[in-house]
Amino acid sequence: MTRELKALAGIKLFEGLPKAQLESLVEITLLKQVKVGETLFEAGQPGTHFYAVVSGKVRVYRSAPSGKEQILNVFGAGESFAEVPVFEGKTYPASAQALEDSVLVSIARKGFVDVLRREPELALGVMALLSGRLRAFVTQIAQLSLxxxxxxxxxxxxxxxxxxxxxxxxxxxxxxxxxxxxxxxxxxxxxxxxxxxxxxxxxxxxxxxxxxxxxxxxxxxxxxx
Amino acid sequence: MTRELKALAGIKLFEGLPKAQLESLVEITLLKQVKVGETLFEAGQPGTHFYAVVSGKVRVYRSAPSGKEQILNVFGAGESFAEVPVFEGKTYPASAQALEDSVLVSIARKGFVDVLRREPELALGVMALLSGRLRAFVTQIAQLSLxxxxxxxxxxxxxxxxxxxxxxxxxxxxxxxxxxxxxxxxxxxxxxxxxxxxxxxxxxxxxxxxxxxxxxxxxxxxxxx
DNA sequence: ACCCTGGTTTGACTTTAGTCATGGAACGCG
DNA sequence: CGCGTTCCATGACTAAAGTCAAACCAGGGT
Structure with a gap:
């Protein structure tokens, strides 16, 4: 279990989280090894977990039938991604693929929401994270269009x-x-x-x-x- | 004060919020009348409030120096917007302008965050809202690019x-x-x-x-x- | 050292969308 | 009832970026 704990402790989003809560997250955490090019999930699949990068690099993207792809984000060590389906309980809006051999943690939606209810500061951290993502997307939309x-x-x-x-x-x-x-x-x-x-x-x-x-x-x- | 309360009660995000909390929001709420074409805020300005539409219609957009504009969202009655600076404490990522004569409420960042700390369910509602926004932006980015x-x-x-x-x-x-x-x-x-x-x-x-x-x-x- | 492979560059061409200019239709106001 | 302002449609043109094809280059493995 120690490896999971260490992995969780390295995630920016969980900085400052009381040890007790971190330990309760460990129970719903899975460590995952992926190789370059491996697909983690595809846009449209139902999403019940979110991820964080322990080491390596992951890209999140959408692809057109023609094969052209648009990258939305690239995540490195310490960063979490694919939070959207956690709070919406629907599908992944985009696909994710490892750009390098990587170690990831995946955290189950349900247990995570419970922790959020108990830890308002973590919840605020999540809101700030999502807001930052929104800001980045606004920029990206403006760049693409303008x-x-x-x-x-x-x-x-x-x-x-x-x-x-x-x-x-x-x-x-x-x-x-x-x-x-x-x-x-x-x-x-x-x-x-x-x-x-x-x-x-x-x-x-x-x-x-x-x-x-x-x-x-x-x-x-x-x-x- | 009753008008403010009624306005807040009509906002989707606040559905199900205990009356006591709604009333504590009233204290940091301002009703605002705007005419067609009026600008609420511009991208880059420091943002300390967020808004909700009581009646009317508002567009959120970015513009290029050339004058071309990209609309990010159009909000109608019951919808809130401009949450990003609340959780990031920075600037508005985009501009907002009334598309019709509208009535809005503006809610101060600081007090709102306090309510969020006390009301985990509201916090989860905010996260779901932000997630939905992210999903929409992902779609928009994919459409523009692909x-x-x-x-x-x-x-x-x-x-x-x-x-x-x-x-x-x-x-x-x-x-x-x-x-x-x-x-x-x-x-x-x-x-x-x-x-x-x-x-x-x-x-x-x-x-x-x-x-x-x-x-x-x-x-x-x-x-x- | 050689070959294979994938990533990158270059050229010629096509397509898409933006620019500029004009004209028309609709609506509100005197 | 006209007048003007605004919005919308159309045509001719230009510019940006995508497609296709070929060549190039660099690194890894044999």
């Missing part, structure tokens, strides 16, 4: 730059996945990178990108359609 | 059809607003309506649309890019 690909790319690079705190970025995902996150396809992403390079805003080599002119990037990212 | 305008339109018409429970639909918004909701512009919406009409799926006259071939519409809405 901005063109190079502008979305500029915004993404600036986010990476802020996260990595350097101008010498390492792309955190393969380019095809970044394309799917930006709502486009690899060919178009490739051309957008070329365009930014030609304009002297960045330099690229492999999965590394150097930000040359952050201000111009920011200005570009601001622009609207 | 479907073309006529397909999005088909999906929208089917939703209207389900809501109005008839094949003889009345558009609930001016077409320009529907365009902004679908992530396009009026001209393109106009052409999409024509296309569906030419294909014999619908007939239109003014703000009325008759669904002729619901099955074909559904099939179209399924299609992906």
């Amino acid at each position: 901005k063109e690909v190079p502008e979305r790319l500029a915004g993404y690079l600036l986010l990476l730059r802020a996260a990595q705190n350097t101008d010498a970025l390492t792309l955190d995902l393969p380019k095809g996945q970044i394309a799917a996150y930006l709502g486009t396809i690899p060919e178009t992403l490739s051309r957008a990178l070329k365009k930014l390079t030609d304009q002297g805003l960045i330099e690229t080599s492999g999965n590394r990108v150097r930000v040359i002119d952050a201000e111009a990037l920011a200005h570009l990212a601001e622009a609207g359609r | 479907k073309e305008v006529p397909e999005r339109l088909a999906g929208y018409l089917l939703l209207l059809r389900a809501a109005q429970n008839t094949d003889a639909l009345t558009l609930d918004l001016p077409k320009g607003q529907i365009a902004a909701y679908l992530g396009t512009i009026p001209e393109t919406l106009s052409r999409a309506l024509k296309k569906l009409t030419d294909q014999g799926l619908i007939e239109t006259s003014g703000n009325r649309v008759r669904v002729i071939d619901a099955e074909a519409l559904a099939h179209l809405a399924e299609a992906g890019r």
